[in-house]
Amino acid sequence: MKAPHAVSRLRAERLARSAKPFLARGGIKGERCTGCRLVPSHCLCGVRPEVATQSGICLVMADIEPLKPSNTGWLIADVVPDTFAFGWARTEVDPALLSLLADPQWQPYVVFPGEFVAPERVVHAVPTLSNNLPSGQRPLFILLDATWPEARKMFRKSPYLNRLPVLSLNPEQVSRYQLRRSKRDDHFCTSEVAAMCLELAGEAQAADILQAYLDVYTHHYLQAKHQLPPDLQGPAHARWQSLKRS
Structure with missing residues (x-):
């Protein structure tokens, strides 16, 4: 069994601080797999991918995001x-986060819409693997994992992010995310944003795998919600298998 990843550990820490249990919807008597958060009959732990990447992802998560089964930061991890x-907390910051942002092996980028930022901070591209990362630093993409109103608040009230460049994405596709509702097609879930960042950094294979993994997870999640078995021969699994063979 693989060791718990960063989001899993953060979830455990958040649960330990809770005065009452977090009750997620679905599942027989609420049972969920600790490895993938799905009901046991729809568990995905057996297909969890392994991909080598030069890029890093830093998730700064709103209070209850790690507890939600629909949170896609887990898939990134x-x-x-x-x-x-x-x-994330308005009045304090984890010293480990500050140490990460100061680590010389990384070049951090806050991923946020450029329209809300002074133009001199905005970038639309990052060094790629094909350019041999000329700065000698690996890209670290900072994603504010929250609802849009929460993310805007987090961005405004996190002064330690003010010195960092802001990566503004210009996606052409429409979000395929189905687990939470949004009134806008240009609002993407955290996993979709991470996939765009990986592609921008020249890591197309990792981006494709992350997007396909999101599609498989979404299929299993929705099938469990409607008390239907997962379709292992359907389009989500077919694409997933084709990527694994490539």
Whole structure:
């Protein structure tokens, strides 16, 4: 069994601080696999991918995000080995997060829409593997894992992010995320944003695998919600198997 990843550890820490249990929807009497958060009959632990990446992902998570079965930061941590996860609070910051941002092996980028930022901070590209990372630093993508109103608040009230460049993405696709509702097609879930960042950094294989893994997870989640078995021959699993063979 693989060791718990960063989001799993953050979830355990958050549960330990809870005065009352977090009751997620679904499941027989609420049972969920501790490895993938799905009901046991729809467990995905057997297909958890392994991908080598040069990029890192730093998740700064709103208070209850690690507890939600629909949170896709968990999927990022399954795929990207160097995934870090920290809880966000307005009045304090985890010293380990500050140490990570100061680590010379990383070049951090806050991923956030450029329209909310001074133009001189905004970038639309990052050094890629094909350019041999000329700065000598690996890209570290900082994702504010929260609802959009929460993310805007987190961005405004996190002064330790003010010195960092802001990566503004210009996606052409429409979000395929189905586990939570959004009124806008240009709002993407955290896993989709991470996949865009990986592709921008020249890690197309990892980006494709992360997106396909999200599709498989979404299928299992929704099938469990409707008390239907997962379709292991359906389009989500077919694409997943084709990527594993490539």
